[in-house]
Amino acid sequence: MAMTESNSAIWEEIERSESYLVCSMHEEAATLASSILKRLCGDKDNKGVEAGEDAGFYDMLESTGMVLVQSLKGLGRASEILDQLKLLYVSVAAIPVQVLLTGACFQISVGSSFGVREFLEEFLSKWNCVDGQYYVLVGADANVHCLERCDARFILGVDQYIKVVEVYAVTLLVTVLNDLDLAVSWVEKAALPEDKRQVIFILSYS
Template sequence: MNTATMSITTDASAAETIWKQIEVSESYLVCSMYEEAASLASSILKHFQDDSSGVATQDMLESTAMVLVQSLNQLGRAPEIVNQLTSYFTTVKTIPVQVLLTGVCFQIAEGSISGTREFLEEFLNGWNLGDGQYVAVIAEANTECYSEYNRHLILGIDEYLEVVEVYAMTLLATVLKDVDLAISWVENASLPEENRQGLRRRLNSMQSSKSTKFSQVSSPTSDSEAYFVNEQNMSEGSHKGQHSDNRKYTSKIVPRLAERIEPCFWCFRAINLKFGNKKFVISSGKIMLGCLVLSIYYVYRRKQATIKRMVRRQITAVKRALVDLWELAFSYEVNPLAAVQPIADAANQGR
């Protein structure tokens, strides 16, 4: 067996061993053993980073990194995802797109956006659009020859646009609420013109909606609108404040709502009656009971004729049924000798 054959056999054996380890890490993840899954996935990625034999494929990298990302999220360590991915890959551009999107979305969902913007910008910058795909050139070190070489990366347009969607629409425009910056980035980015126009229309719509909302806040047309705008601003501020601010907001808003609601229920207050030197207090419960009795009496008076007609109809039906039953019982002719006739006939036949 020559050297080339031995090398192929060794690489195949190493790849098979790595895939078994990846399957074990996935089994840990499925069994909710997140610590073990994260630890094993980290070890595999570290091995890929130190190994210069080139055994690791894109599928291996994506599967292992996805296990790590999901495990960190389940462990409540989502803010670490971006840093962890950066440490295991030579550049951000070499991170598989689905892994990158999953990790960024986990961080945004947890409200941890520190470093996320720079992370996405580093990935998106430096790609050139041509021939239906994106191409980027990065410099990587060759540890064996102590030199650098240029590595060409290829990315599909759809994959690139998925990252653009998360960066421009989700992070900049929605989370950071900087629509102007998102529009500026879309204008200057290397995007297919059709997709650029679509993103621009959506961002302009968000900007016009934001401007309309701002104009309503700055110039309310009535006291009621000013009240609701003020409450909306307080509500938005309460999400950013601490728990004490929420309690302070509640202590302010509850009395105001009570003042507005109270006049609507004046009829349920207690009534004070005074006859000479005697004073009577009728509680709200008695008022409600009296109103209920009056309502029942009113309905009864209005429907009295109908109720009587229904009762009369039922009585007539029952009476007719009893009469029919009585006639049926006593109209049937009973022959008192019917019971002994068979005996007599039997006697005559015996003779």
Template sequence: MGTSAQGPDLWKQIDDAEHYLVSGLFERAISTTLSVSDQIHSTAVENSCDHDELLEMLELVGMVLVQAIKELKRTSEMFVQLKTVYGSVASIPLKIFITGAMMQMAEGSGSDLRPIFEEYLSKWRYTDDQVYVLNEVKNSSSNGVVVTSVMEPEQYFEVAELYTITLLSVVSRETEIAISWTGKAELTEQHRQVHFMLHCNDK
């Protein structure tokens, strides 16, 4: 927990947003989460709260947001709203990105997701330290962006699998595009071979 006066107030507003969600006040939940996210970014610029605490707040805000949007059957605007909260597609926390994408696919809006997935996956680079690093972080240290900048290979593979196997191969029936993407993707060689095997099994 942070020690600033603003920290407890932000947590109170997040509690309010969660209350609106479970009470069926979905529009109120959305407006509250967007307001809280603006305040979190301002707090990040001022360095008045711990980064990990702000990150935790933003993840909670995002989860309330995607659930409220789903309940309102407005999943087509899911990633527009998430970009408002996180600043960019690649800055969306992994759990929330996957949850939002699966909700959108379930509602039949999968056709809009291809550029979203490709933008997200293209912003991460595999390093000699055997982790993925978010390229955008080096340009965002002073503008209030609060983001997890490192991803484990298994986490990256999870997103890539959701994109190529679920969205492209199963939902869109575009297996050849999926295979082509896999061949050029920023995957470890082990994960690339697993992907190719999954595509072969899907045919």
């Protein structure tokens, strides 16, 4: 379904979903957030988003996703969060980092870690490290034009990527699954800046 709304109209809907969430109207918030994401992610060319609004579009994806994950948690459906995110965003790599981290942590916190490992591994595998300075989505154009646009859908800062690594290796593998050897093995092989790799090692052993 192609988007036809203006940016301001979409933001009005997002703000309404946030209001539902604040009022603990979780069902209404989740339903509206899901509807918004279907429209945002269903238009491959993002024709409904005004030209030059790449950052604004990413903000829409992030704000709506945060409403969704918090609503599902409020409904007692935290175990469904990652499946819903993957369904609505179509690609795991398209999920904003803050939404992904919040959703994964919510799901882990309710004792539902099934599928979280595979989910995080899939996300982490979608990015290539470039000169230890940033990560580029596999298959995305990593030329100067792409960097100048600073399109948040194709480029991740090192710190953003490392936050996901920390949840995967330290929180999930070490703390929840009690598999230090697997965590260390993965970190040793992963494409990480060396200083960040050492930080993860320290956290894993602490």
